[in-house]
Amino acid sequence: MRRSGSVQHARDxxxxxxxxWSYDDTGDFLVRxxxxxxxxxxxxxxxxxxxxxxxxDVLSGVAGIGDALASGAAEIRSLSDTYQSDLAVDPHAxxxxxxxxxxxxxxxxxxxxxxxxEATPLVRTPAQLASFLRYEHLVDRYMAxxxxxxxxxxxxxxxxxxxxxxxAGVHPCANRPAPFRLHAAAGGAGREVVELGxxxxxxxxxxxxxxxxxxxxxxxxxxxxxxxxxxxxxxGLLLLADSARRRGGDLVLRTRATGAARLVEVLDIPDVxxxxxx
Amino acid sequence: xxxxxxxxxxxxxxxxxLSALVPFAEEGLDAGQPVAMxxxxxxxDLVRSGLGTLARHVTLLDMAVEGRNPGRIxxxxxxxxxxxxxxxxxxxxxxxxxxxxxxxxxPACAQHEALINLxxxxxxxxxxxxxxxxxxxxxxxxxxxxTHPVVWEGTSSYPSSxxxxxxxxxxxxxxxxEPPADAVFEVSGTGDLGEARKxxxxxxxxxxxxxxxxxxxxxxxxxxxxxxxxxxxCRVGVWRADGHLVCDVRDGGRLSxxxxxxxxxxxxxxxxxxxxxxxDLADLVRLHSGxxxxxxxxxxxxx
Numbered sequence: 001m002r003r004s005g006s007v008q009h010a011r012d013x014x015x016x017x018x019x020x021w022s023y024d025d026t027g028d029f030l031v032r033x034x035x036x037x038x039x040x041x042x043x044x045x046x047x048x049x050x051x052x053x054x055x056x057d058v059l060s061g062v063a064g065i066g067d068a069l070a071s072g073a074a075e076i077r078s079l080s081d082t083y084q085s086d087l088a089v090d091p092h093a094x095x096x097x098x099x100x101x102x103x104x105x106x107x108x109x110x111x112x113x114x115x116x117x118e119a120t121p122l123v124r125t126p127a128q129l130a131s132f133l134r135y136e137h138l139v140d141r142y143m144a145x146x147x148x149x150x151x152x153x154x155x156x157x158x159x160x161x162x163x164x165x166x167x168a169g170v171h172p173c174a175n176r177p178a179p180f181r182l183h184a185a186a187g188g189a190g191r192e193v194v195e196l197g198x199x200x201x202x203x204x205x206x207x208x209x210x211x212x213x214x215x216x217x218x219x220x221x222x223x224x225x226x227x228x229x230x231x232x233x234x235x236g237l238l239l240l241a242d243s244a245r246r247r248g249g250d251l252v253l254r255t256r257a258t259g260a261a262r263l264v265e266v267l268d269i270p271d272v273x274x275x276x277x278x
Numbered sequence: 279x280x281x282x283x284x285x286x287x288x289x290x291x292x293x294x295x296l297s298a299l300v301p302f303a304e305e306g307l308d309a310g311q312p313v314a315m316x317x318x319x320x321x322x323d324l325v326r327s328g329l330g331t332l333a334r335h336v337t338l339l340d341m342a343v344e345g346r347n348p349g350r351i352x353x354x355x356x357x358x359x360x361x362x363x364x365x366x367x368x369x370x371x372x373x374x375x376x377x378x379x380x381x382x383x384x385p386a387c388a389q390h391e392a393l394i395n396l397x398x399x400x401x402x403x404x405x406x407x408x409x410x411x412x413x414x415x416x417x418x419x420x421x422x423x424x425t426h427p428v429v430w431e432g433t434s435s436y437p438s439s440x441x442x443x444x445x446x447x448x449x450x451x452x453x454x455x456e457p458p459a460d461a462v463f464e465v466s467g468t469g470d471l472g473e474a475r476k477x478x479x480x481x482x483x484x485x486x487x488x489x490x491x492x493x494x495x496x497x498x499x500x501x502x503x504x505x506x507x508x509x510x511x512c513r514v515g516v517w518r519a520d521g522h523l524v525c526d527v528r529d530g531g532r533l534s535x536x537x538x539x540x541x542x543x544x545x546x547x548x549x550x551x552x553x554x555x556x557x558d559l560a561d562l563v564r565l566h567s568g569x570x571x572x573x574x575x576x577x578x579x580x581x
Contacts, residue, residue, distance in 0.1 A: 179472060202471060202505065203467075231472075231475065233498050235552075238551075257491070259492070259494060262491060262559070263495070263555070266559065267555065268542075268543070
């Protein structure tokens with residue numbers, strides 16, 4: 001079971017969890033990195049810290065870190081070694097690289113891979129951000145299905161608020177959650193399955209449109225699993241339905257929000273089904 | 279010549295009622311025209327028995343339910359039926375005004391009658407609107423002459439010299455009194471919509487738990503419309519009055535389309551359904567628009 005929603009620290013996270021940690025105080029972020037990676041070691045995962053000029057001293061104080069670094073249970077990577085092509089990620093190549101690293105960790109006897117990455121330099125320009133959002137979606141889908149977990153750090157003193165909101169919106173967990181989030185969910189046969197949580201109104205329409213663009217096109221419609229969706233307005237629902245239609249199929253929205261069923265009833269939209277979840 | 283006809287039927291007794299409605303249905307069915315009748319509750323039983331075996335060929339609807347909010351009758355009753363049969367002349371009986379309509383509801387009913395003329399202009403449709411002269415107020419009867427170009431009474435049919443749609447629309451475009459000061463939440467941008475929703479939901483007790491979601495939708499959709507169309511901020515008011523929960527949203531813009539919220543959506547249409555939805559969800563919608571701004575007020579009956 002993956003965590004989703006708001007987090008206040010980086011403990012109690014499982015093998016598939018994916019957290020957005022935005023911060024204006026580097027010291028606090030590094031506290032989160034240490035607690036997150038220490039827990040990973042305790043869970044038998046291979047852990048990795050990634051940042052520009054990543055410094056091993058950052059991890060000092062993590063129990064058993066010396067031995068872990070020596071044995072390969074813990075790794076330090078500089079950002080430029082990890083992400084290729086001049087600090088703009090190639091989304092698919094980057095997912096393949098982490099998939100390979102996850103498989104190697106398993107082959108080496110670990111229970112999975114856990115990465116804490118300071119990713120700010122990768123999202124500084126609109127073009128970088130666009131490809132990184134696509135990458136976050138793809139890697140999130142990988143994480144939902146494989147033993148790979150990540151804590152992604154973003155420095156709010158160097159990024160504007162809309163960029164941070166966009167980044168928070170594609171992670172299942174965030175310390176400062178966006179009003180809504182759209183991320184991967186465990187798959188269903190032939191259809192894209194995404195998970196939607198939070199509240200979706202006009203403050204999120206533009207972002208929803210963008211995030212839906214990041215999802216692979218078709219075929220077979222869209223299943224939106226939304227156990228933690230508390231509100232959706234008519235345009236939000238129509239955006240989801242439109243995305244499903246462009247994928248050549250219908251929309252299934254699984255939700256507890258009673259308003260969603262009312263919307264479908266009154267809007268009279270074909271190809272949309274609301275499945276209440278208990 | 280405009281194929282659309284919109285007569286008022288003035289009647290005083292059940293006998294007069296049936297002696298107009300039954301032939302209206304009969305002639306239509308004989309000519310292969312689809313016929314629907316939307317009349318309030320008790321009248322429905324009368325019509326059904328009057329039609330006898332013809333009843334099963336006529337679409338019968340309870341106007342007190344379908345048209346509880348007069349703002350949804352054009353889209354959800356009249357056009358829903360007429361649009362299904364665009365290849366033929368369509369006959370509809372629509373009785374939206376009866377003695378039980380309250381003073382708060384009445385202006386919306388009269389506006390609805392006037393707007394039918396705009397909504398169906400040029401359409402190959404007849405909409406016959408019965409008025410019970412034995413129970414309706416003199417104002418309602420006088421207004422029927424303003425909203426209908428022609429009147430049927432007994433065996434005669436005459437044009438109405440009072441017919442004046444713009445005049446009626448402007449007369450009932452009444453300013454709505456300000457909300458109580460402690461019932462108002464200011465919305466200055468889409469980032470405030472979540473708080474506005476919370477504000478509304480906290481004041482929504484009394485409408486029944488299952489309708490709190492309706493209140494959240496209504497307030498969000500109205501405030502979203504205001505922000506989009508007025509280009510500025512809006513004020514959301516939510517309070518209880520006269521057996522209703524009132525959701526009142528005001529902005530500084532002007533609503534220029536008299537049929538806003540009354541057209542069925544086109545397939546694939548991604549927006550512009552907000553007001554239509556509010557008409558669907560609310561028991562009554564009142565509207566005022568003028569040079570100083572627009573107010574949309576949705577009312578939900580308290581449970």
